[in-house]
Amino acid sequence: MVASSINVAQNVGFYLIAAVMVGAAISVVSNRNVVHAALSLVLVMAGAAAQYLLLAAEFVAVTQVLVYIGAVMVLFLFGVMLTRAKLGRDGDLNNRNWGLGIPVAVLMLGVISWAVLDGWKDATLPADRGPVSTKAVSDSIFQPYLLPFWALSFVLLIAAIGAIVLARKD
Amino acid sequence: MWVNNFLILGAILFCIGVYGVIARKNAVMVLMAIELILNSVNLNLLAFSQMHHNADGNVFALYIIAVAAAEVGVGLSMVLLIYRNRRSIALDELSEMKG
Amino acid sequence: MLLAAEDAAAEATHAAGWFLTHAWLIPLIPAIAFFVIILFGKRMRFHGAEVGIASMVAALVIAAGTAVQWIRYTGHEAPPVIRSWTWWQSGNVRFGLGQHIDGLAVMALLLVAFISTLVQIYSLEYVRGDRRFTHFFASLTLFSAGMLTMVLAENMVQLILGWEIMGLCSFLLIGHWWEEEANSRAALKAFFTVRVGDMGLLVGTGVLFGLLGTFNIADINAKVAEGGGFSHRTLTLAAVALFIACIGKSGQFPLHTWLPDAMAGPTPVSSLLHSSTMVVAGVFLVARIYPVFHQGLDINVAGQHVNLIAVIGGITVLIAAALAFVQNDIKKVLAYSTVSQLGYMMMGLGVGAWTAAVFHIFTHAFFKCCLFLCAGSVSHTGSHHSFDMKKDMGGLFRKMPVTAWTWLLSTAALCGVPFFSGFFSKDEIIDSAHHNHYTIFWIVGLVGAFMTTAYMTRATYLTFFGQPRGAAAHFVHGDHGDHGDAHADPAVDTHGAHDTHGDVRHSRPLPFAPHDSGWLITVPLIILAALAVVSGYLNAAPFHIEKFHHWVTPKVVEEMVPEGPAFRWLNALPSILLVAAGFAFSLYLCRQVYGAAASAWKGLTRRVAPLGAGHRFLVNKYYLDDLYEKVVVHGIAHPIAQGAYWINQHVIDGIVNAVGIGGKRTGGWVYRNIDQRVVDGAVNGSGAAAQGAGSALRPVQSGKVNQYGALLFSAAAVAALVLFVVNR
Numbered sequence: 001m002v003a004s005s006i007n008v009a010q011n012v013g014f015y016l017i018a019a020v021m022v023g024a025a026i027s028v029v030s031n032r033n034v035v036h037a038a039l040s041l042v043l044v045m046a047g048a049a050a051q052y053l054l055l056a057a058e059f060v061a062v063t064q065v066l067v068y069i070g071a072v073m074v075l076f077l078f079g080v081m082l083t084r085a086k087l088g089r090d091g092d093l094n095n096r097n098w099g100l101g102i103p104v105a106v107l108m109l110g111v112i113s114w115a116v117l118d119g120w121k122d123a124t125l126p127a128d129r130g131p132v133s134t135k136a137v138s139d140s141i142f143q144p145y146l147l148p149f150w151a152l153s154f155v156l157l158i159a160a161i162g163a164i165v166l167a168r169k170d
Numbered sequence: 171m172w173v174n175n176f177l178i179l180g181a182i183l184f185c186i187g188v189y190g191v192i193a194r195k196n197a198v199m200v201l202m203a204i205e206l207i208l209n210s211v212n213l214n215l216l217a218f219s220q221m222h223h224n225a226d227g228n229v230f231a232l233y234i235i236a237v238a239a240a241e242v243g244v245g246l247s248m249v250l251l252i253y254r255n256r257r258s259i260a261l262d263e264l265s266e267m268k269g
Numbered sequence: 270m271l272l273a274a275e276d277a278a279a280e281a282t283h284a285a286g287w288f289l290t291h292a293w294l295i296p297l298i299p300a301i302a303f304f305v306i307i308l309f310g311k312r313m314r315f316h317g318a319e320v321g322i323a324s325m326v327a328a329l330v331i332a333a334g335t336a337v338q339w340i341r342y343t344g345h346e347a348p349p350v351i352r353s354w355t356w357w358q359s360g361n362v363r364f365g366l367g368q369h370i371d372g373l374a375v376m377a378l379l380l381v382a383f384i385s386t387l388v389q390i391y392s393l394e395y396v397r398g399d400r401r402f403t404h405f406f407a408s409l410t411l412f413s414a415g416m417l418t419m420v421l422a423e424n425m426v427q428l429i430l431g432w433e434i435m436g437l438c439s440f441l442l443i444g445h446w447w448e449e450e451a452n453s454r455a456a457l458k459a460f461f462t463v464r465v466g467d468m469g470l471l472v473g474t475g476v477l478f479g480l481l482g483t484f485n486i487a488d489i490n491a492k493v494a495e496g497g498g499f500s501h502r503t504l505t506l507a508a509v510a511l512f513i514a515c516i517g518k519s520g521q522f523p524l525h526t527w528l529p530d531a532m533a534g535p536t537p538v539s540s541l542l543h544s545s546t547m548v549v550a551g552v553f554l555v556a557r558i559y560p561v562f563h564q565g566l567d568i569n570v571a572g573q574h575v576n577l578i579a580v581i582g583g584i585t586v587l588i589a590a591a592l593a594f595v596q597n598d599i600k601k602v603l604a605y606s607t608v609s610q611l612g613y614m615m616m617g618l619g620v621g622a623w624t625a626a627v628f629h630i631f632t633h634a635f636f637k638c639c640l641f642l643c644a645g646s647v648s649h650t651g652s653h654h655s656f657d658m659k660k661d662m663g664g665l666f667r668k669m670p671v672t673a674w675t676w677l678l679s680t681a682a683l684c685g686v687p688f689f690s691g692f693f694s695k696d697e698i699i700d701s702a703h704h705n706h707y708t709i710f711w712i713v714g715l716v717g718a719f720m721t722t723a724y725m726t727r728a729t730y731l732t733f734f735g736q737p738r739g740a741a742a743h744f745v746h747g748d749h750g751d752h753g754d755a756h757a758d759p760a761v762d763t764h765g766a767h768d769t770h771g772d773v774r775h776s777r778p779l780p781f782a783p784h785d786s787g788w789l790i791t792v793p794l795i796i797l798a799a800l801a802v803v804s805g806y807l808n809a810a811p812f813h814i815e816k817f818h819h820w821v822t823p824k825v826v827e828e829m830v831p832e833g834p835a836f837r838w839l840n841a842l843p844s845i846l847l848v849a850a851g852f853a854f855s856l857y858l859c860r861q862v863y864g865a866a867a868s869a870w871k872g873l874t875r876r877v878a879p880l881g882a883g884h885r886f887l888v889n890k891y892y893l894d895d896l897y898e899k900v901v902v903h904g905i906a907h908p909i910a911q912g913a914y915w916i917n918q919h920v921i922d923g924i925v926n927a928v929g930i931g932g933k934r935t936g937g938w939v940y941r942n943i944d945q946r947v948v949d950g951a952v953n954g955s956g957a958a959a960q961g962a963g964s965a966l967r968p969v970q971s972g973k974v975n976q977y978g979a980l981l982f983s984a985a986a987v988a989a990l991v992l993f994v995v996n997r
Contacts, residue, residue: 007171010171011171011175014171014175014176018175018179021179021183022179022182022183022186025182025183025186026186028186028190028202028203028206029186029187029189029190029193029203029206034196034198037199037202041205041206044206044209045205045209048209048212048213051176051179051213051216052213052216052231055220056220057216057219057220057227057228057231058357058359059228059232059359060216060228060231060232060235062359063232063235064235067235067236067239068205068209068235068238071239072205072238072239072242075242075246076201076202076242076246078246079198079201079246079249080198082250082253083198083249083250083253083259092195092260093194093195093196093199094193094195095192095193095194095195095261095975097975098192098193098194099193100192100193100975100976100979101189101190101191101192101193101979102189103983104188104189104192104979104982104983104986105185105186105188105189105192105982106185107983107986107987108184108185108982108983108985108986109182109184109185111986111990112184112185112989113178113181114993115989115993116174116181117178118997120173120174120177121174122172123173123174123221124171124172124173125171125172125173125217125220125221126221126223132219132220132223132224132225132228134359136224136225136228137225137228137229137232139225140224140226140228140229141229145226145233148233149233152233152236152237155236155237155240156236156239156240159240159241159243159244160243162244162247163243163246163247166244166247166250166251167247167250167251169254188978188982191975191982192975192978192979192982193975194975195975200975261973261974261975
């Protein structure tokens with residue numbers, strides 16, 4: 001009984017957050033106000049963090065909040081300000097042939113949904129297993145996936161240097 | 171809870187992001203749409219991670235977050251450079267790559 | 270996961286009263302009020318100000334109740350009242366939200382709630398009609414919520430939460446009039462400088478957690494005080510890292526440069542955030558987890574004459590006091606004075622005078638807040654929104670009696686004139702430095718007292734006495750010619766609140782002839798000035814009153830620091846004499862330099878080269894800003910970029926060239942031997958085909974990124990579809 005009621009609560013939570021996320025995501029790509037679009041993106045990110053919690057990935061959820069909502073969004077807002085984008089409504093944010101996007105997106109959605117629905121018909125998430133512990137994650141990072149970790153640190157270093165080189169004024 | 175819930179949500183976000191990349195003119199907005207795409211991938215990875223109950227998906231979700239941060243940093247500094255040179259970041263005015 | 274179950278209240282809870290166990294409501298009320306203001310404020314009758322003030326009054330009432338019950342509760346040497354709820358949990362590490370109510374927290378809660386209430390009332394008048402009135406009150410309320418969250422924090426994570434909320438509000442409020450570039454620059458500078466220090470807070474908290482395995486403040490204090498079982502060197506590292514955060518937040522040398530610039534914000538903000546409450550957060554943090562610093566830096570160990578905290582505090586006392594001499598902006602004088610007084614508090618903590626330092630937080634808040642509000646009152650109705658003492662003030666004593674008297678009382682308290690509150694707290698610090706064998710810092714404290722009196726005398730003289738000048742003089746002799754001076758600082762004059770004054774025609778007596786401000790401004794001034802006089806009697810050593818010590822000093826600290834010195838008038842004599850000397854010296858100098866009569870002192874810095882150089886050195890703030898911008902930013906960021914460029918030019922190009930040359934040679938060989946003979950025929954045919962296809966596809970290469978994106982994604986979709994269907 002208890003397990004099933006938790007399940008119901010999880011489902012309700014999932015659908016609520018998913019609805020908010022989809023709505024906000026549509027606002028990101030269609031809003032005419034750059035700042036509002038950026039704030040909608042915050043909403044999507046926060047929703048994603050909530051979904052990660054539902055998926056019992058606490059550490060990733062916290063990282064998502066810290067990195068995306070904390071750092072990346074600030075970068076975006078700085079980018080908006082520094083490029084003097086109009087802060088209010090701006091009718092000129094879309095391409096001339098923006099309509100091309102709709103059929104492509106619908107085609108992709110069709111293909112992916114078909115593949116997904118076909119591939120994992122009724123597969124369910126295990127209900128009773130606890131969260132993936134942070135310890136297990138760090139063990140995986142530093143044992144089997146150490147090499148990608150190194151590569152990633154180089155990527156970050158080069159990105160930091162590259163960003164300085166690109167953005168400095170000569 | 172079905173795995174499909176999360177996978178379909180990921181797919182929807184992915185396609186919204188794809189639409190954004192194609193339809194937007196402002197370079198900063200295109201970068202935002204790319205962030206949507208990266209997030210949807212993370213959602214999939216974590217769903218699979220929980221389904222098989224091992225940490226691999228979490229690890230790669232973390233890696234993707236790190237790469238996304240680097241990408242935004244470099245991307246925005248490129249946008250800044252373009253803005254400085256051309257006083258505009260409208261992508262359809264940039265056609266140096268025209269063949 | 271997110272849970273909301275309370276994790277076992279402390280046993281002591283039952284003995285405590287309702288207010289003590291519900292002190293967590295105090296930050297919650299302003300936090301809710303913030304959302305109400307930001308969402309509905311604009312549509313309200315007073316644009317949200319009423320919600321802000323009501324929430325602060327509610328918080329003040331609960332804080333007062335808490336204080337009363339705490340005083341009753343301390344009768345039996347009570348432990349702190351701790352409650353905690355799980356905020357989230359990762360593995361077996363729990364992050365709590367809750368309250369840690371002890372004397373220090375009660376003192377800070379009462380102080381913050383009280384001063385916030387007064388400043389919000391004052392702001393009703395001061396920013397009336399401002400174009401971002403609602404946002405201003407929302408930010409003030411959020412600030413109070415953040416500060417209150419921090420002071421009753423039960424663990425380090427909650428403390429960081431409140432700490433960062435305060436930083437954000439400081440940024441928002443300094444940049445309140447961000448249309449002026451100077452203001453937004455000041456806001457960014459404050460934010461980034463404090464952030465540099467905040468790194469230390471994160472590192473220090475992490476090190477402490479690694480060392481002691483807990484974020485809980487009570488546990489940290491208890492474990493460190495008990496000693497043993499951890500590495501002393503690591504504890505020192507944690508203490509140094511945490512102290513760096515305090516340097517940034519509390520404007521200590523060498524990160525003090527942001528605080529004077531922060532005066533770009535509206536005056537109520539300066540008086541609330543940047544003098545009486547937020548900037549003492551660093552001092553508060555040191556006091557809160559004092560055992561960490563006391564043990565980590567070996568304070569009061571026999572034979573120690575200097576330590577990090579005392580040195581930084583001592584340097585700050587002197588350099589900031591010296592800078593206050595050369596400022597012409599009244600708020601900048603007060604800002605450097607604040608920096609200098611914060612140095613006193615740090616120095617007090619550094620020499621083991623915990624109670625005196627915390628008591629100085631308490632008294633300083635009242636008189637410094639009052640001084641700032643006086644400066645605001647002067648600019649509001651006395652000097653036409655100018656803060657320049659030399660150009661637009663002077664002779665205001667008669668015209669603004671309430672402001673002038675409250676200013677004088679607070680100044681007396683700040684200088685440490687006997688029987689005013691500053692005397693009891695500051696002298697206790699100076700005396701303790703002597704008593705605990707930190708002779709250097711005893712001398713620093715005495716010199717600081719002399720300098721404090723001297724610069725405050727100068728500021729008082731320039732503002733309230735002597736000849737009226739500039740805006741302050743207008744009404745008197747109708748001199749319209751120099752009115753441009755009043756507008757010399759556009760930052761003060763172009764904001765919305767004062768637009769009505771913008772187009773006053775000066776051919777008639779000006780409507781802003783200096784007079785006292787309205788009661789919304791003068792009543793807070795009077796209350797604060799009264800407290801500046803009497804608040805010292807809570808812990809007046811000469812009269813053997815030790816109530817503050819008894820209520821506030823926690824047991825764990827009391828057992829750690831040496832007993833305070835017994836008060837003797839003979840010990841207080843040097844500082845009293847120096848205060849008198851500073852007053853006399855400065856008054857003489859002011860009358861000579863700024864007075865009407867010709868004097869040999871006038872233009873001294875221009876005639877005597879070494880004095881001039883010293884003056885320039887001070888005016889340029891020791892060139893610290895230049896150091897940060899030119900040397901640190903250009904000196905470090907530039908070489909990195911240069912280095913990357915060099916590597917790009919030499920190393921990577923070298924590799925690319927080598928590969929290119931090798932490739933060319935191989936290519937030559939292949940060309941001569943294989944290509945020419947074998948492949949040619951085949952290639953010619955396919956080349957023609959590729960050329961044809963290329964020109965057919967050429968329109969696709971539009972150079973437009975979005976179109977490439979569309980092609981890429983649709984091709985990927987089609988390919989995926991094909992793969993999927995084939996593999997099914």
